[in-house]
Amino acid sequence: DTEVTQTPKHLVMGMTNKKSLKCEQHMGHRAMYWYKQKAKKPPELMFVYSYEKLSINESVPSRFSPECPNSSLLNLHLHALQPEDSALYLCASSHLDLNTEAFFGQGTRLTVV
Amino acid sequence: EDQVTQSPEALRLQEGESSSLNCSYTVSGLRGLFWYRQDPGKGPEFLFTLYSAGEEKEKERLKATLTKKESFLHITAPKPEDSATYLCASLTDSWGKLQFGAGTQVVVTP
Numbered sequence: 001d002t003e004v005t006q007t008p009k010h011l012v013m014g015m016t017n018k019k020s021l022k023c024e025q026h027m028g029h030r031a032m033y034w035y036k037q038k039a040k041k042p043p044e045l046m047f048v049y050s051y052e053k054l055s056i057n058e059s060v061p062s063r064f065s066p067e068c069p070n071s072s073l074l075n076l077h078l079h080a081l082q083p084e085d086s087a088l089y090l091c092a093s094s095h096l097d098l099n100t101e102a103f104f105g106q107g108t109r110l111t112v113v
Numbered sequence: 114e115d116q117v118t119q120s121p122e123a124l125r126l127q128e129g130e131s132s133s134l135n136c137s138y139t140v141s142g143l144r145g146l147f148w149y150r151q152d153p154g155k156g157p158e159f160l161f162t163l164y165s166a167g168e169e170k171e172k173e174r175l176k177a178t179l180t181k182k183e184s185f186l187h188i189t190a191p192k193p194e195d196s197a198t199y200l201c202a203s204l205t206d207s208w209g210k211l212q213f214g215a216g217t218q219v220v221v222t223p
């Protein structure tokens with residue numbers, strides 16, 4: 001099983017809303033990632049979690065708050081977003097220190113109105 | 114500064130017309146070079162991992178190769194279902210952080 005599951009698939013939220021994106025994997029991967037992808041652009045890394053601890057934050061605004069409750073789950077909490085935050089949000093996972101591929105979920109298409 | 118550059122930006126092929134996509138990289142300490150396929154509105158789908166110059170990997174109509182400065186993705190006798198954006202990405206650190214090229218959008222017409 002090489003599946004990373006993301007929910008919801010689509011999300012529309014107002015600028016004053018609070019919402020969360022969820023990601024789950026059961027491949028035993030100890031690294032999990034959030035990427036943001038704008039239309040016609042490649043994915044851009046936001047956060048890296050290794051062994052459930054935040055390892056990399058690519059200077060992401062605090063209105064995005066990641067959380068890793070256990071080795072299989074990764075959340076991204078959203079609050080007070082701006083319309084320019086509308087994008088495809090991708091979760092990925094991989095083994096650590098093995099230089100192997102990352103597997104991506106199908107993404108959450110987020111629209112901020 | 115590490116860079117990954119893909120060319121061409123877009124490629125339109127007739128069904129059966131073979132071609133190659135290029136991914137050139139200037140990175141320090143390459144740990145792996147990855148190819149992904151991405152359909153519109155979907156997440157990237159893993160295709161290949163290459164680790165050292167001279168390495169080749171094949172899957173159906175796709176073949177990926179690696180040199181010290183670039184990687185190629187060859188598409189042999191493509192079919193319309195091969196239409197997608199193809200992304201390459203480099204891995205240079207132990208955190209698994211991928212640096213993506215901008216992608217090549219491939220359209221295969223019947």
